[in-house]
Amino acid sequence: MYDYSSRPSxxxxxxxxxxxxxxxxxxQRKSIYRSLQELRQxxxxxxxxxxxxxxxxxxxxxxxxxxxxxxFGAAMRPDDYTFATYRGHAHAxxxxxxxxxAMAELLGRSxxxxxxxxxxxxxxxxxxxxxxxxxxxxxHLCIANGAAWSAQMRGSGQVTxxxxxxxxxxxxxxxxxxxxxxxxxxxxxxxxENNLYMEYTPIDLIxxxxxxAADRAASYGLESVIVDGNDPDAVYLAxxxxxxxxxxxxxxxxxxxxxxxxxxxxxxxxxKYRPLEEVEAWxxxxxxxxxxxxxxxxxxxxxxxxxxxxxxxxxxxxxxEFAKAGEEPTGEALLTEVYADGSSRWRN
Amino acid sequence: MSVVTLAQALNGGLDLALEKxxxxxLLGEDIGRTGGVFRITDGLREKYGEDRVFDTPVAESGIVGxxxxxxxxxxxxxxxxxxxxxxYPAYDQIINHVARMRNRSAHRFTVPMVIRIPFGGGxxxxxxxxxxxxxxxxxxxxxKVVVPSTPADAKGLLLAAIEDPDPVLLLEPxxxxxxxxxxxxxxxxxxxxxxxxxxxxxxxITLFSWGAMMKETRAAAAVLEDDxxxxxxxxxxxxxxxxxxxxxASVEKTGRAxxxxxxxxxxxxxxxxxxxxxxRALYSLKAPVRRVTGWDTVFPLKRSESHYLPxxxxxxxxxxxxxxx
Numbered sequence: 001m002y003d004y005s006s007r008p009s010x011x012x013x014x015x016x017x018x019x020x021x022x023x024x025x026x027x028q029r030k031s032i033y034r035s036l037q038e039l040r041q042x043x044x045x046x047x048x049x050x051x052x053x054x055x056x057x058x059x060x061x062x063x064x065x066x067x068x069x070x071x072f073g074a075a076m077r078p079d080d081y082t083f084a085t086y087r088g089h090a091h092a093x094x095x096x097x098x099x100x101x102a103m104a105e106l107l108g109r110s111x112x113x114x115x116x117x118x119x120x121x122x123x124x125x126x127x128x129x130x131x132x133x134x135x136x137x138x139x140h141l142c143i144a145n146g147a148a149w150s151a152q153m154r155g156s157g158q159v160t161x162x163x164x165x166x167x168x169x170x171x172x173x174x175x176x177x178x179x180x181x182x183x184x185x186x187x188x189x190x191x192x193e194n195n196l197y198m199e200y201t202p203i204d205l206i207x208x209x210x211x212x213a214a215d216r217a218a219s220y221g222l223e224s225v226i227v228d229g230n231d232p233d234a235v236y237l238a239x240x241x242x243x244x245x246x247x248x249x250x251x252x253x254x255x256x257x258x259x260x261x262x263x264x265x266x267x268x269x270x271x272k273y274r275p276l277e278e279v280e281a282w283x284x285x286x287x288x289x290x291x292x293x294x295x296x297x298x299x300x301x302x303x304x305x306x307x308x309x310x311x312x313x314x315x316x317x318x319x320x321e322f323a324k325a326g327e328e329p330t331g332e333a334l335l336t337e338v339y340a341d342g343s344s345r346w347r348n
Numbered sequence: 349m350s351v352v353t354l355a356q357a358l359n360g361g362l363d364l365a366l367e368k369x370x371x372x373x374l375l376g377e378d379i380g381r382t383g384g385v386f387r388i389t390d391g392l393r394e395k396y397g398e399d400r401v402f403d404t405p406v407a408e409s410g411i412v413g414x415x416x417x418x419x420x421x422x423x424x425x426x427x428x429x430x431x432x433x434x435x436y437p438a439y440d441q442i443i444n445h446v447a448r449m450r451n452r453s454a455h456r457f458t459v460p461m462v463i464r465i466p467f468g469g470g471x472x473x474x475x476x477x478x479x480x481x482x483x484x485x486x487x488x489x490x491x492k493v494v495v496p497s498t499p500a501d502a503k504g505l506l507l508a509a510i511e512d513p514d515p516v517l518l519l520e521p522x523x524x525x526x527x528x529x530x531x532x533x534x535x536x537x538x539x540x541x542x543x544x545x546x547x548x549x550x551x552x553i554t555l556f557s558w559g560a561m562m563k564e565t566r567a568a569a570a571v572l573e574d575d576x577x578x579x580x581x582x583x584x585x586x587x588x589x590x591x592x593x594x595x596x597a598s599v600e601k602t603g604r605a606x607x608x609x610x611x612x613x614x615x616x617x618x619x620x621x622x623x624x625x626x627x628r629a630l631y632s633l634k635a636p637v638r639r640v641t642g643w644d645t646v647f648p649l650k651r652s653e654s655h656y657l658p659x660x661x662x663x664x665x666x667x668x669x670x671x672x673x
Contacts (some may be wrong), residue, residue, distance in 0.1 A: 121588065122452045131420060132453065135446045142410045146417020146425070153373070153399055154422065172437075176410035183405070221667050284634050291634040338665070339589075340458060340513035 008203070009278035010196050012230065012260070012285040019233040020294050028074060032232045033295060035070040036288050037312040039090040042099055045087065045316050046106055046120075050267055054324070055106050059120040062090040064230075064262035067287035068193050069094040071162055071235025075243055080161040081131045081151070086121035089132030091163055097125045099315055100126065100322030109326025116329045117337065126195040130157075138173030140164070141190060145180050148188040148252075156260070159246045160188040161239075167198035169212040178220040178254065185251040189242045192256045193229060199265045200273050213256040222254045229257030230287045233294075349533060349600065355525040357499035358464075359387050361506040364536055364556030365577060366396045367634055369424060371399040374401045376428030376464075378413060383546030385430045385611040386466055386525055404421055408438035413461060416446050426509055431468050432467035432475025432519065446515045463517050464628045468560045468610055469522030476523075479647045480559070480611040485517050486587040487621070492516040494541055497524060497562035499532045501585060502541025512541060521560035528563070544594040550580035553604040553667055556595070556621055558573045559656065561608050568608075568663035575605035577671060587617055595621060596628035603634035606666050613641040635670035 001237035015173060043061045062069065065087075065334045073094025076082070092102060097113060105112030113125055120240035121135040131147055134140035146164035168174050171194060181188050190215035196203055209215035214224040227238040235257060242253035260282035264271035271279075292305060352360065358584045374380075374389055380403040382604045383390030393401040404411045408429055415425040429435045434440065442463070449457040492514055502520070545560075547568060548595035549559070557565040562583055569579040582601050582609035599605050605625055607618035618639040625637055638657045640644040648656050 021619065077542070099413045101384035114452065117454040124451075124453045124456055126420075126456045130450070136440055139409065139413055139441050139445055142413020142441065143417040144421075145410070146414035146419070147421040148417070150418045150421035150423045153453060153457050155568065170663075173409045174438075177413070179405060180407065180410050209520075254501065301349065339492075339563070340450065340455075 006090040009275045009281065011278060011281045013228065015231060015285070015290060016228060018147050018154060019231055020066065020297060022237060024224040024233055024236060025296060027235070029295060029298070030300065030304070030308070031211070032070050032074050032236065033291055034308050034312065035073055035094055035307055036066050036232060036291060038067040038099070039069060039314070039318045040288055041095055041312050042093055042103070042319070043089055044165065044224045045320055046049045046103070049107065049320070055120070056108055057119060058266045058268065059106065060087040060266050061263055062087055064191060064282070064286060065195060065259045066090055067232040067235055068163070068191065068229045068257045071232045072239045074236050075239035076161060077158070079129055079156070079158050080243070081129050081130050081144070081147045081158060082164040083140045083147070083160065084123070085140070085164055086133060086135035087165070088123050089120070092125060092133065095125065095128045095130045095183035097123065097130055099319035102321035103289050103319040104326045107326065109323060110329055110333070111322065111326035114295065115333070119199060125145070137168050138171035141168070142173050142186055144182070145177055145186055148181070149184065157247055158187070158338050159243045161191060162188060162245070163191045165192060165198070166192060166194040166196070166203040166212045167194070169216060170207060178222070178252070180217070182220045182222065185249070187246040188252045189239070189246055190252065190254045193259055194256050195201055195261045197261065197265070197274070200269065211256055217254045223257045227255055227257050229259030230285050230289060230290070231268040232291055264324065291317055309334065351529050353498045353526045353529050354496070354521070355386060355388055355599045356630070357416065357503040358391070358506055359390060360391055360532070360534065361503035362392060363395070365426070365507060366392060366400060366509045368536065371422065372400070372426065373418065373425050374428070374625050375404050377404055377406055377430055379403060384428060386522070387430070387465070388520075394668055398580070402454060404653050408434055412438035412446065414439040415461050415463070416441060416449070416459065417632050419458045419515070420449065426462040426510060428462060429463060429465045431467050432481055433479050435465055442485070442491070444489055447488045449513060449616035450514065451490060458513045459515045460513050463514050463515070465517060465519055466522045466523050467519045469647060469653055470560060472653060474649045475647050475649045477528045480609070480642065482519055482587055483611060483615060483617040484618055490515070491588060493519065494539055494589060495519045495521070495558045497521060497559055497583050497585065497587055498528060499530050501545065501583070502537050502568050503532055504537055504540045505513050505541065505585065508541050510536060514574060516541065523670045524562040524563060532638050539555065542589050542591055543587055544591045545583040546580065546598070547583050548579065548581040550578040550602065551607060552578045552602055552608065554580040554582060554598045554602045555595045555606050555608060555663065555667070556584060557608040558587065561610050564658060564660050564663060565608050567660045568667065571660065572667055573663050577667070588610045589622065589623070592619065592624045592628065595624050599625050599629040600632040603632050606640060606670070607664060608640045608658060608663055610642045612644045613639060635673045638666040638670055640666045
C-alpha cells in the first residue's frame with residue numbers, strides 16, 4: 001500500500017472568531033444547532049445499526065461534515081430544491097425529512113421514506129424539495145440544472161442547491177453542468193464539499209489545481225468562493241448570499257466548502273490512509289463542540305443546549321424503534337414501480 | 349388529412365404538443381435556430397420562443413440530465429440527441445438515472461420525458477452516424493423504446509411518448525425521414541405504445557421488422573407475393589414493452605418467421621423475438637426461425653454501406669429457404 005504518511009497533512013485553518021458577531025439571529029443559530037445535533041446523532045445511530053447488521057449493504061456517512069448541510073438547510077426556503085449524493089443523509093434531514101422513515105429506509109424496510117426501494121444512497125422526499133440522492137458521480141449536477149430551468153420557466157422563485165464532493169470536479173458532467181447553468185443563468189447553487197479525499201486518494205494528488213471547485217469557477221464566469229465548511233455560520237452566510245442572488249435572477253453560484261470526514265469513505269473503509277496528525281487536527285475542528293461553545297459565548301444557557309441534545313436523542317430513539325418495527329420487503333415488491341402502470345408486467 | 353413525409357409528421361406532432369401543453373419544452377444541439385441536423389424542429393423556436401425550444405451545447409450528459417431534471421420538476425421535455433452513436437456520452441444519465449428514478453423513489457418521481465434519436469444507416473457517414481444499437485436500450489427496465497416506420501405512426505407514437513408518464517426513447521429511422529409519404533391526420537391523436545402493427549396479413553410466413561428495414565421488408569414481401577406466397581408483415585414498432593402475444597399469435601397462424609434488422613446479429617433484438625417464438629409458438633413452427641441482419645462488424649463507410657445493410661435479396665432468400673425447407 002502507498003505510504004500516505006510521507007505525504008504532508010492538510011491541516012485546518014483556525015476558526016474565524018468574527019463569525020461569533022456575524023449578523024445572524026440567535027433563534028436561527030439555535031435552530032442550526034438542533035439541526036447539527038440531528039444530523040450527528042442520526043448518523044451515529046445509523047453507524048451503530050450497521051454494526052448490529054441491521055443495515056444491509058453499504059453506507060456513506062457525513063460525520064464531521066454536518067455544518068454544510070445544516071447551514072444550507074437553514075438558508076433555504078421550504079420549496080427550494082436539494083440534490084445530493086450517496087453521502088446524503090445529512091442533506092435530506094436538513095430539509096426536514098422525518099427521521100423515522102429515513103432510518104427505516106436505511107434498514108430497507110417497507111415503512112421507509114421510499115418504501116425500502118431507495119436505501120441509504122437514494123434518500124428522496126419530493127414533498128420537502130429533497131429531489132434525490134444520486135450515487136454515480138457527476139450526473140446529478142446536470143439534473144439539478146433541469147429542475148432549476150423548470151423553476152425559472154414557471155417563475156416560481158425556487159432555487160436549486162446541488163451538493164457534491166471534491167472528486168466530482170474532475171468528471172465531465174461537472175463541467176457540462178456549470179457551463180449550461182451559466183449560459184442559461186439558472187437559479188442553481190453548486191456546493192462542493194471538499195473533504196480533501198476523493199475516495200481514498202487525496203484530492204490534491206489527482207487534481208490540476210489546488211482548490212478543485214473554486215479554481216475552476218472562473219472558467220464558467222463564476223466567482224471563486226471558498227468557505228469554512230466546518231463553521232455553520234460561515235456556511236449559512238455564504239448560502240444566504242448565493243441563494244438570495246439566484247432567487248433575484250442573478251444566476252448560478254459555485255461554493256467550495258472545506259471540511260473533513262471523521263470516518264472513512266464508506267463503512268468498508270477504515271481510512272488508514274490519512275496522516276494521524278491531520279485526523280487529530282481536524283477532530284479539534286469538529287463543528288459541533290465549536291458551535292456549542294459559540295452559542296454559550298452568545299449567552300445561550302447550557303441547559304437550553306443540553307435540552308436540545310436530549311430532545312434529539314429521544315427523536316433518534318423513536319426513529320430507531322419505528323424503523324425496526326417496519327416489515328422486510330416482499331418478493332412481490334420487486335416487480336413494482338418499474339413503470340407508471342405500477343408494475344413491470346410487460347417484461348415479466 | 350395531408351400527404352407528408354415522416355420528417356414532416358414529426359415536426360407536425362412536436363408543433364401540436366407545444367401548442368396544446370405549455371409544459372412541453374424541446375432541447376438539443378442545434379434544434380432551435382437551425383431546426384436540428386435533420387430539420388425536425390424547423391420553425392418551432394420562431395413559433396414558441398426560445399424558452400421552450402432551445403439550443404444546448406454539445407454535451408449529451410448535460411442535455412439528458414437537464415431533461416430529467418425538468419421532468420421531475422413538472423415539465424415534459426423532449427430532448428434530441430443528433431445520432432444514436434452520440435447517445436453514449438449520456439449513457440450514464442439514461443441507464444443510471446432516467447430509467448431508474450421511478451423505481452428507486454417508489455413512484456415519488458414520475459419521469460415524463462422523451463429522448464428523440466435519429467438512428468440507422470442511410471447518410472453514408474459510418475459508425476456513430478449510422479449504427480443501430482437499439483437492443484442496448486431495450487434491455488433496460490424502466491425505459492420504453494419505440495421505433496416508427498411510417499409518418500402516421502411517427503406522429504402518433506411521438507404524441508403518445510410525450511403523454512406517457514415514463515421515459516420513452518423515440519428512435520427515428522434516418523433513411524425513411526424523407527423516403528416515405530402518406531396521408532396523416534393533422535389533428536391530435538396517439539398511437540398506443542406497445543402493440544405491434546400488422547401491416548399486411550398473410551398465412552404462409554411472417555416477416556418481422558422495425559424502423560428503416562421495414563422498407564426492404566415490404567419490398568421483399570411484394571417479391572414473395574409474386575411467387576404466390578401469402579406473407580404477413582409485422583412492424584414491431586415498440587421494442588419495449590414488447591408485444592409478445594402479438595408476435596406469437598402471428599406465427600401460430602403462419603408457422604414460419606424471418607426477423608429482419610440492420611443491427612449486428614449477435615445479441616441483436618431479433619434474438620429476443622426468436623426467443624418469444626421458441627417459448628410461445630414452438631409447436632406451431634414448420635421451419636426454423638431465421639434472422640436477416642447486419643453483420644457482426646462496425647458500421648462501414650458509404651461505399652460499403654450496401655454490403656452491410658440487409659437487402660431485399662437476402663430477405664427473400666431466407667424466406668424461400670424456410671418455405672421450401
